[in-house]
Amino acid sequence: MVLNKTDVYAVIGDPISHSLSPLIFNTAFQECKLSCIYLAFQIKKGQAKDALNAAKTFGLKGLSVTMPLKEEMANILALSEASKKLNSVNTVLVESSYGTSTDGEGFCQWFESEVKSKIDNLNFLIYGTGGAARSVGLAISEKKGNVSFYGRDYGKTKAAYELINKSPDNKDINYLISKADVFVNATPIGMSATAFEGRSPLTRDQLRKDLIVVDLIYHPLLTPLGKLAKENGCEFYNGLGMLIFQAKVAFEMFFNQEFPLKKVKQVVVNHLQNQ
Numbered sequence: 001m002v003l004n005k006t007d008v009y010a011v012i013g014d015p016i017s018h019s020l021s022p023l024i025f026n027t028a029f030q031e032c033k034l035s036c037i038y039l040a041f042q043i044k045k046g047q048a049k050d051a052l053n054a055a056k057t058f059g060l061k062g063l064s065v066t067m068p069l070k071e072e073m074a075n076i077l078a079l080s081e082a083s084k085k086l087n088s089v090n091t092v093l094v095e096s097s098y099g100t101s102t103d104g105e106g107f108c109q110w111f112e113s114e115v116k117s118k119i120d121n122l123n124f125l126i127y128g129t130g131g132a133a134r135s136v137g138l139a140i141s142e143k144k145g146n147v148s149f150y151g152r153d154y155g156k157t158k159a160a161y162e163l164i165n166k167s168p169d170n171k172d173i174n175y176l177i178s179k180a181d182v183f184v185n186a187t188p189i190g191m192s193a194t195a196f197e198g199r200s201p202l203t204r205d206q207l208r209k210d211l212i213v214v215d216l217i218y219h220p221l222l223t224p225l226g227k228l229a230k231e232n233g234c235e236f237y238n239g240l241g242m243l244i245f246q247a248k249v250a251f252e253m254f255f256n257q258e259f260p261l262k263k264v265k266q267v268v269v270n271h272l273q274n275q
């Protein structure tokens with residue numbers, strides 16, 4: 001029940017109506033019997049500071065931050081080491097004006113709990129050099145995994161390598177794939193309801209049977225890349241794991257208590273399958 005003492009959390013961004021964060025957090029609150037509620041607010045580019053001040057005025061406890069505010073928010077908060085390097089924030093402790101990024105840590109926790117028990121010494125090829133690619137690449141590299149980036153823009157690719165203190169690798173995608181244990185699609189290629197719907201970043205003959213394939217997209221749950229990977233006998237994972245685990249990392253930071261992973265997973269999968 002919502003009472004006077006109920007604590008309020010929210011996700012802010014634009015667009016926001018499709019966000020799964022309210023479903024994830026409200027399920028977790030209910031399961032943990034926390035007197036909290038989690039809302040979604042559409043906040044436009046350029047309004048991060050106003051939104052933070054409003055959150056303080058209204059006594060909100062925590063915020064999740066999504067497109068297009070992640071960088072703007074990083075410019076007005078005290079930051080974790082990861083957020084300083086990435087210049088990006090997805091989780092805010094409102095009262096202390098502290099921001100961090102849980103995407104990379106979420107990816108790594110998910111990977112080590114559901115794919116392979118250790119990241120170190122595995123070779124990851126990350127396709128894309130945007131926000132998700134950089135946060136996942138940085139976190140993998142800090143856990144001693146070997147990271148290569150493939151991007152269509154050489155300047156952005158070089159900058160992504162600089163983040164992990166490496167020089168750019170060979171630019172040939174087939175060479176990079178031949179060295180990889182894990183391929184991660186960190187582009188929107190294959191995402192539903194975009195110009196990239198129905199497309200795959202790799203062709204069938206680029207997908208070796210022993211390559212682990214991860215698509216950070218979760219809409220649809222089985223992307224064209226996932227379909228090709230499965231047909232070729234590769235292990236395939238969609239982006240749901242990372243989505244839920246980045247929320248788990250944020251929840252544990254907000255409450256210092258265990259996140260009800262099993263229940264949240266069940267509710268989110270049911271929701272997406274019934275869409």
Ligand code: NAP
Binds near residue numbers: 151153240242246
């Ligand atoms: P972003 O910052 O906009 O980066 C997108 C990246 O994709 C950029 O490197 C961009 O290259 C590249 N790209 C776009 N179109 C391309 C094309 N046609 N060919 C080659 N490269 C292309 O976006 P983001 O936030 O990193 O998100 C990337 C993907 O990850 C999205 O699908 C998003 O849904 C997913 N994601 C999932 C989670 C999760 O929890 N599962 C979390 C975050 C993001 P340029 O810079 O050259 O344009």
